[in-house]
């Protein structure tokens with residue numbers, strides 16, 4: 001495609017959604033939510049088909065319903081702004097440009113589940129946003145009070161630990177502990193931060209809830225596919241002809257995506273960051289970006305034929321080895337062994353067939369690890385070593 | 395009048411000494427002093443009624459809560475793949491050459507510490523780095539030297 005046609009096509013796709021960055025009177029939306037019954041809010045979110053945008057894709061309305069039904073007077077809403085997945089930067093832009101939409105979403109959730117306290121857990125790398133967001137929280141606290149909603153929000157900071165984006169590790173961190181994930185169950189909706197029933201949602205998820213209350217569930221549902229309803233905010237980086245943050249419908253094929261963003265030499269796309277899946281060119285046409293295909297928290301990293309996939313995999317493994325919290329053995333030892341293993345194959349110390357043992361190890365990690373970090377490592381490891389096997393040794 | 399309160403005391407006045415304020419207090423101290431000395435950890439432990447080992451255990455978990463001496467300006471260069479592909483290595487070289495230190499080291503005047511870090515959320519505008527809380531993007535070897543110059547000229 002010519003670059004003029006490409007940007008025209010991209011604009012068309014973006015205009016199909018245009019929810020997150022559209023100017024919206026968020027106070028009006030909050031007022032609308034407060035007028036009705038809390039159960040009506042939950043019903044609208046369930047009807048919209050919205051699923052979590054942080055990566056795991058849990059249905060948001062069902063999560064809210066769980067917290068609403070949980071026993072306990074005090075409940076909590078947390079906005080997960082830890083955004084640590086390599087290749088993801090959309091939450092930064094949403095928080096910078098549309099903080100009202102996010103905080104209004106927290107207020108709507110508070111009304112739906114009966115929460116009194118709310119927090120935005122902001123990664124330490126985004127400290128430059130801290131004072132602006134704190135001021136926004138204060139302004140919204142005044143609005144909540146004026147509108148009769150007994151709910152207060154504030155911002156808490158992370159300190160440079162990827163695993164703290166995992167919801168239970170995030171609670172531990174907020175409680176003043178090492179950010180080590182907890183066992184689940186119990187799930188956050190019954191026992192979350194400070195043992196309170198807690199809804200924790202991604203920044204983008206919360207912004208979408210505001211738009212669903214604003215425009216109604218039908219309008220949201222009309223975008224995307226049956227299994228992946230609505231829009232999604234993507235972070236595009238790597239060997240791309242256009243990079244940055246783009247809101248597009250879910251359910252596109254990877255081929256359509258590469259036609260818009262590729263540099264005409266794309267050999268693979270890592271969908272979902274370092275814990276996501278690597279899709280090679282031959283599978284672009286058959287791969288759907290969405291929950292029925294390859295899901296993503298938004299990270300889309302493109303690689304062209306000049307790149308060594310060994311180098312890419314090694315970079316991811318170094319990331320995991322460093323960010324593993326070390327709490328459970330399969331992940332702590334597994335991350336080290338996978339990294340050492342591919343280095344040994346590369347140097348000729350081990351034969352290429354050793355890769356099979358490493359792939360088994362990754363599969364064991366996906367079953368035996370305690371949290372999503374160790375569980376998801378098999379996604380990049382096994383997809384890259386399957387599709388680019390020969391690049392590991394040459 | 396001179397303010398004799400320690401940074402920890404100031405932080406505790408601001409945040410309180412309940413356990414969930416431990417990170418905010420440590421973060422505040424790091425924002426002022428760039429790292430947590432043994433004395434600081436001991437003082438925090440006393441105020442929070444915890445053992446120093448436990449405070450150290452928490453602090454050492456977080457890469458931004460440094461327990462080793464750091465310079466006034468802590469430089470963290472992103473080493474993750476998108477920045478790596480857009481020329482991170484040349485940035486590292488320029489930094490090391492200009493500062494005459496390697497990764498992990500602090501300049502002898504205690505002004506700069508050079509570190510690498512994982513993705514900092516500017517992947518479309520790499521190579522990227524943080525100097526304390528400030529992000530610098532679309533770096534080139536020339537631009538990075540200019541940025542350093544700016545900090546060197548600050549008093």
Ligand SMILES: Cc1cc2nc3c(=O)[nH]c(=O)nc-3n(C[C@H](O)[C@H](O)[C@H](O)COP(=O)(O)O)c2cc1C
Nearest residue numbers: 052053054080082083084165166167201202205372
């Ligand atoms: C290692 C790890 C890191 C994570 N990091 C984030 C993150 O930075 N932001 C986020 O929203 N979710 C992150 N998650 C997912 C959260 O645990 C949780 O599922 C999410 O915040 C729920 O919100 P959602 O349903 O709106 O997506 C992470 C999960 C794991 C296992």
Ligand code: SF4
Nearest residue numbers: 325327328331371374
């Ligand atoms: S899987 Fe890894 S990150 Fe998760 S709890 Fe185990 S060691 Fe920690």
Ligand code: FES
Nearest residue numbers: 472477514516517
């Ligand atoms: S890869 Fe460097 S900022 Fe994300």
